[in-house]
Amino acid sequence: MTLYTWIFYFVLVALPLTDSVMMDNEFCGTRPTLVALDPVNHDYFPYFVTLSRCGGSCNTVPPNIFHCVAKTQTNVVLDVFSILSGTLEQVVLKNDTSCGCECVVKEDQCDPQMQVYKPDRCRCECKFNETSIECAQNFKWNQEHCECLCDLEPQPCRDNMIWSPQDCRCQCSGIDQNRCMKRGKILDEEDCVCVDAIPEVGRRIGQNQDTWNVSMSVVAVIIIAMLLLILIVFLISDLYFNYCKRPSLIRSVFGRRSQTTKDNNVEMDNCNHNQTPNHQLTNNDRVHSYEVINGKTNRREIHTDIL
Numbered sequence: 001m002t003l004y005t006w007i008f009y010f011v012l013v014a015l016p017l018t019d020s021v022m023m024d025n026e027f028c029g030t031r032p033t034l035v036a037l038d039p040v041n042h043d044y045f046p047y048f049v050t051l052s053r054c055g056g057s058c059n060t061v062p063p064n065i066f067h068c069v070a071k072t073q074t075n076v077v078l079d080v081f082s083i084l085s086g087t088l089e090q091v092v093l094k095n096d097t098s099c100g101c102e103c104v105v106k107e108d109q110c111d112p113q114m115q116v117y118k119p120d121r122c123r124c125e126c127k128f129n130e131t132s133i134e135c136a137q138n139f140k141w142n143q144e145h146c147e148c149l150c151d152l153e154p155q156p157c158r159d160n161m162i163w164s165p166q167d168c169r170c171q172c173s174g175i176d177q178n179r180c181m182k183r184g185k186i187l188d189e190e191d192c193v194c195v196d197a198i199p200e201v202g203r204r205i206g207q208n209q210d211t212w213n214v215s216m217s218v219v220a221v222i223i224i225a226m227l228l229l230i231l232i233v234f235l236i237s238d239l240y241f242n243y244c245k246r247p248s249l250i251r252s253v254f255g256r257r258s259q260t261t262k263d264n265n266v267e268m269d270n271c272n273h274n275q276t277p278n279h280q281l282t283n284n285d286r287v288h289s290y291e292v293i294n295g296k297t298n299r300r301e302i303h304t305d306i307l
Helices: 003-014 175-182 198-245 247-251
Strands: 031-036 048-055 066-082 088-103 117-118 123-126 139-142 147-150 161-164 167-174 186-188 193-195 286-293 296-303
Touching: 031 088, 167 175, 175 186, 175 193
Parallel strands: 048 088
Antiparallel strands: 031 048, 048 066, 066 088, 117 123, 139 147, 161 167, 186 193, 286 296
C-alpha cells in the first residue's frame, strides 16, 4: 500500500462519527450494468437491458492513470421490437467476461522526439530538462508538459482583446477573426477591427505592375543592343565588300599599283592573297593596263604573242 492509501484510511478513521455511511471501494471486475440498446434515438424496445461490464479501481491507483478495461467479451444476440418499422429485429451487444487494468496513457501518445514512455508510471516523461532547453522571452520550460509555457500571469487586456497563454500576450479573439472572414474582410490585429482586403490586393497588383515594367525595359534594352550589333556587322561587311570586290581601277586611284586584268575576269584577289590558277595566253588574248596620268585614268591595250 502506498503512503497516500495509508493517509486516506487514517483520515477516514479519524473523522468524527456521524449519521453518514462508509462504503467499501469497488475494485476492478465484472458486474451487472444497465446498457441502453439505442442510447441516441431509443428506437428499440426494451430500452435497457442488464449486461456484464468491467468497472472499479485498480488497487489504489487513481483511475485517470490506471483504469479497468475488458479483456475478453462474448456476443449476445437479443430479440427487440423496432418502433420505426413495427417489427421484431435482432441486435448484437457485447458482454464482458473478464477484466484487467491498463494505463490510460499509451506509448503511441508520446512524442518520440521529446518524450520517452514510462510503463511503470503510465506516463510520458520528457527527455530534456530546463538546463538544456532555451525558451523565448516570457516563456519557461515545463518539465511535465515538456514544452515552453508562458511564465507571466494573465494580463489585463483592452477592449476586444483577450489574454492568450499560448502566445503570452493580448490578442484578438477568434470570434472577431471568424466574423471578418464571413464578411470577406481581414482582421487588423492591432485594433481588432475588420478592414477591407482591397488595399493589400491593390498594393500587390501595383508591385506586379512595377515588376512587369522593369522586365519590359530590360527586354527593350536587349532588343536595341541586338539591332545595333546587327547594324555594325552589316556596315563592316559592306565596307569589306566594297574594298575587296571593286575593280582594280578604284584601288589604283588610291595610289595602289595597277593590276593586269584579263577579259575573262581572271584577277588577283588582294584581300585573300590568293591568285587564280595560271592561264595560258594565246595569240588572240588581249591584255589591258591602267595608269593614272595627271589625275586621269588611261587605258592601254597590249597585244601579246605567244612564242
